[in-house]
Amino acid sequence: MDHRVVFDFDIEFTNGGGIQGQDFRLDITGETITDEELADYIIADLRLLMVGQVKILNKFYIQEKHKRQPVDQPSPELLVDLSHTIFDGLITYKGLPAPLICDFLSREDSRGRYEEGTEFQIGKIEMVSNTGTYIDCPFHRYGHGKDLSEVQLESFANLDAVTIDATGALEVGVDFFKDLEIRNKAVIVRTDWSKNWNTEAYFENHPFLTGEAAGYLRDCGVKLVGIDSHNIDDTRGNSRPVHTILLGAEILIVEHLCNLEKLPASGYLFSAVPPKFKGVGTFPVRAFATLPKV
Template sequence: MEHRVVFDFAIEFTNGGGIQGQDFRLDIAGETISDQELADYIIEDLRLLMVGKVHILNKAYIQEEHKRKPIDAVAKEKLIDLSHTIFDGLITYKGLPAPIICDFLSREDSKGKYEEGTEFQIGKIEMVSNTGTYIDCPFHRYAHGKDLSEVELDAFANLDAITINAVGTLEIGINYFKDKEIRNRAVIVRTDWSKHWNTNVYFENHPFLNREAAEYLRDCGVKLVGIDSHNIDDTRGNSRPVHTVLLGSEILIVEHMCNLDALPEAGYFFSAVPPKFKGVGTFPVRAFAALACK
């Protein structure tokens, strides 16, 4: 059975005035819809500008045949979180200390500093920069390379991206990248190794790129390379050719990602933006993909 929503609305404009509507009926894809989704839909559908407060009133649901394409998602893009959660005691890399996350000012201690009923928490974090899902800049590998504060913002955000499926492969070579449209793109390598996150399995025999693949990506002029594995290099020895090749060409690296199985092969934008620190070459990011909604 198809569902519709029946409601009244009142819209106020920031430059004065307003409009109202009674007993509106709209098709919806599911059985319910939030007031915010309804408000956004009305504003977009009526092409309204200078909109202030929107009141959705007397909302009810009925089962009735649809009259046009139902409201499913008003947003023009869908965001997919590709980052692991950082928590107190998390081990990202064996041999590096876990983060310490605690209160600098607790809510209890803040009582009495402000008016009654007003409390705040100020957190304190102690950690190495290689924690959680993080991005590597040239300074991480090269003393004279660009640090986080020197890399332009457009190198971190809204990068046209492509997903490379390398699930089940230990050593990822150039064949995975040939015949692919990768120039000027963020190349996101899916291995599904993130399923072992926060376990001892995660650290051993993880998927990695080899030198030839790194050189191929460099020569093809990619913008960034990301992976959902413990390291983009083979950590069974002390050589790090992929970091050397990519960072030497100012190609950024993102490691320890997750949820790459939710990405399409192409047609999305990738972002992994760190704070603007001077003298730091790597730092945690909230990596995410933006997919256009149909």
């Protein structure tokens, strides 16, 4: 037998008025459904607009053959966090200071400023912009390049993405990117070096892209290149050809990613959105992937 949910509902509209229903029956795909999911389901089922508060009342389940085809629902999505946590004292890059994270106004100090039972915390953060998982814009490398405030939002969010499996490689060369559909995409390079995060091993002999690979990606017209390593360039010397080539072509760079083993080879969206700062070319991001839930 199929599953159905029986319930009452009370729906208010943001433009006034409302509707109620008693002993309403709805086909569901599983054995149970949450009130929140049920509210979304019935709104779609009745094609309601301007919906405000929704109350689901007296809900119970029955087994009964479905009376009709279920309402088409938007495809569910899965978000995968690809960012490291930034904490007080974290060293992201040797030679750069760790962030200082503390209270500007503590909850205890706030109690005398508000009515009884009301308290707030206001944090204070001092850090360099190259902290945690961060994005590089052209201004990071070039004085005339676009800074965070000048790069369009579309360059940071909902980019079609592909994952390149470079695990076990030190130098990620051109061959890793050949025979793949990468034009106009975010190219995310998985090395699994993030397993060494916040250890001494993270800083030494890390994987990196070659300058030749950067030139190939530029010529292919990619939108962004990310990596889960200490740096996208080889830091054993003073040359930074990958930053030079990619940022010179206004191709954004994201470094210090993590959880790339959770990503498919393709068919997902990548986002890494920084604050809109003027005069800054690098800043931490909450990078994430949007995957279709199967």
